[in-house]
Each structure stands twice: as structure tokens, then as C-alpha cells.
Amino acid sequence: MRRTILITGASSGLGAEMARQFAAKGHDLAITARRTDRLESLREEILAAHPDVRVSVHALDVTDHEQVFTVFAEAITELGGLDRVIVNxxxxxxxxxxxxxxEANKQTAETNFIAALAQCEAAMEHFYERKAGHLVLISSVSALRGMPGSMTSYAATKAAVAHVAEGIRMDLVNRKGHDIAVSTIYPGYIASEMNEQVEQEQRLMVDTATGVRSMVKAIEKEVDDAAVPTWPWLPLGQVLKHAPRGIARRLV
Structure with a gap:
């Protein structure tokens, strides 16, 4: 069992719900985000429901790359090591x-990609040292195809994150004597603060708890990659990836 888990971006949305669901399964957590007031509230909520788990709270702006390494080191010390890191x-x-x-597109690129590189570096240094660990990168089904309009930069960063994960997996192919896994999760339309402006009439949108349940299931299986929820996003993802542009545009 990967007992200890660090989750970035855990103050709301998918990150907060992953923390709740992993705690319910008995995992100790390091939860990080810029908004520590929300993290403290989440910690209190989790401990009230699951008093036997440990939850450490860390203020972290992932675009402060030095802080990423500092916070990861603090979490490692506090929890006695990290078994899984979720780059969320x-x-x-x-x-x-x-x-x-x-400027908005650049900010998204710096947060979603450059900051993810720092998180991967900090996590993998620890996992290589321990010869064990599970790195999870949260991508998006939008990464499967270039996206139009306001989604162009976002989708490009999520595609980049997926390629980083695959590159690390390639590095592990010939590395012997380790228990290190790398997973890429491609969420479809799962309700969260980030997409609250998306039309709620979107029939493919699922609620946060349901969507995250499918994410947690895929993460625990330590698959290389998974589109979640599997239905409809596994088949729909392939349609999105290969359909003519006009059809693909109508799907997003």
C-alpha cells in the first residue's frame, strides 16, 4: 500500500476531493496549496471523519520552484517519506x-507545465533515493487534441504534462530493482471550481465526488494512463483525438 500521499492544489476541487477519498481509505496526507485557510478547514474535516490518519498542511505556490523543493522535503520529514505524489x-x-x-496564457503555461516539472523533479529525486514511489500527473482529455479558443494553451500544457510522464516511464524501463510507477490521469468533465463557468447543461459533466472516485480507482491501480470516468471518456477520447476538426470542435 502506498501509505503516504502528497497532493498539490488540494485546497479545492479535484485535489480536495482526492484528499477526502484517500483519507477514507486510510492514507496519511500532505496537502498543499496557496490558500492555507482552506487547507486547514479540509484538515479539520478529514480528521473529524478519520481521526487515525495524519494530515500535514503546507503553504505552496507551485510557481515558486525553490518552495516546491522545500515543501516536499518538509512533507517527507513530517510523514517519514512519501509513497505517492499527485501533481494536481x-x-x-x-x-x-x-x-x-x-499574459493569461503564459501564466497557465508556467503553472501547469513549468511548475509541474519542478514537482516531478522533487518527487522523482525522492523516489529514486527510496527505489519506490508512485508519481501521478493530472492531465486532461483536452490534451488528446489541440483545443480552440480559451482552451488552446490549457490543452497544450496538459499534453506536455502527459509527455513528461511518458518520458519518465521510458527512463524507468531499463532501471532494475525498483518499485516506481508513473501514471497519467486524463479527467473528462468533472465539476470543480476550475470549470464552474462551463455550461452546466453539459450532459457529460459528472459531480466532483463521482468523478474523483473514478480518478482514485485508476490511481490505485497504478495504470500508465486512464481517461476518467471510463465511460464515456475512454471511447469519446479516441473520437476526439481522430475525428475531423469540425466534429472535434463540437465535442468540446
Whole structure:
């Protein structure tokens, strides 16, 4: 069992719900985010429901790369090591390319990709030292295809994250004597603060708890990659990836 788990971006949405569900399964947690007031409330909620688990709270802005390494080291010390790291912190800002939204697009790229590199580096250094661990990167089904409008930069960063995961897996192929796994999770439409502006009439949207339950199931299986929820996103993801642009655009 991967007992201890660090989750970035855990103050709300998918990150907070993953913390709840993993705690219910008996995992000790290090939860990180910029908004520590929300983290403290989440910690109190979890401990009230599961007093036997340990929950450490860490203020972390993932775009502060030095802080990433510092916070990961603090969590490692506090929990006696990390068995799993979930790179979840992300941003959904952006605008159609060529409409003056460069700063928003850059901020999304720096948060979702460059900061993810720092998190992966900190996690893998620890896992290589222990010869064990599970790195989980939260991508998106939008990573399967270039996306239009405000989603262009976001989708590109999530595709980049998926490629980072695959690159690390390639590094592990010929590495002997370890128990290190790397998973890429591609969530479909799961309700969260990030996508609260998405039309709620979107029939493919599932509630946060249901969607995260499918994420946790895939994570615990330590699959290389998974589109979640499996239905409809496993088949729909392939349609999205290979359909003509006009059809693909109508799906998003």
C-alpha cells in the first residue's frame, strides 16, 4: 500500500476531493496549496471523519520552484517519506491566441507545465533515493487534441504534462530493482471550481465526488494512463483525438 500521499492544489476541487477519498481509505496526507485557510478547514474535516490518519498542511505556490523543493522535503520529514505524489495544481486561464491574452496564457503555461516539472523533479529525486514511489500527473482529455479558443494553451500544457510522464516511464524501463510507477490521469468533465463557468447543461459533466472516485480507482491501480470516468471518456477520447476538426470542435 502506498501509505503516504502528497497532493498539490488540494485546497479545492479535484485535489480536495482526492484528499477526502484517500483519507477514507486510510492514507496519511500532505496537502498543499496557496490558500492555507482552506487547507486547514479540509484538515479539520478529514480528521473529524478519520481521526487515525495524519494530515500535514503546507503553504505552496507551485510557481515558486525553490518552495516546491522545500515543501516536499518538509512533507517527507513530517510523514517519514512519501509513497505517492499527485501533481494536481493547475490553472485554467487563457484566451484565443492572437487576442491579446498572452499574459493569461503564459501564466497557465508556467503553472501547469513549468511548475509541474519542478514537482516531478522533487518527487522523482525522492523516489529514486527510496527505489519506490508512485508519481501521478493530472492531465486532461483536452490534451488528446489541440483545443480552440480559451482552451488552446490549457490543452497544450496538459499534453506536455502527459509527455513528461511518458518520458519518465521510458527512463524507468531499463532501471532494475525498483518499485516506481508513473501514471497519467486524463479527467473528462468533472465539476470543480476550475470549470464552474462551463455550461452546466453539459450532459457529460459528472459531480466532483463521482468523478474523483473514478480518478482514485485508476490511481490505485497504478495504470500508465486512464481517461476518467471510463465511460464515456475512454471511447469519446479516441473520437476526439481522430475525428475531423469540425466534429472535434463540437465535442468540446
Amino acid at each position: 495544481a493547475g490553472l485554467g486561464k487563457g484566451g484565443r491566441i492572437g487576442t491579446g491574452k498572452f
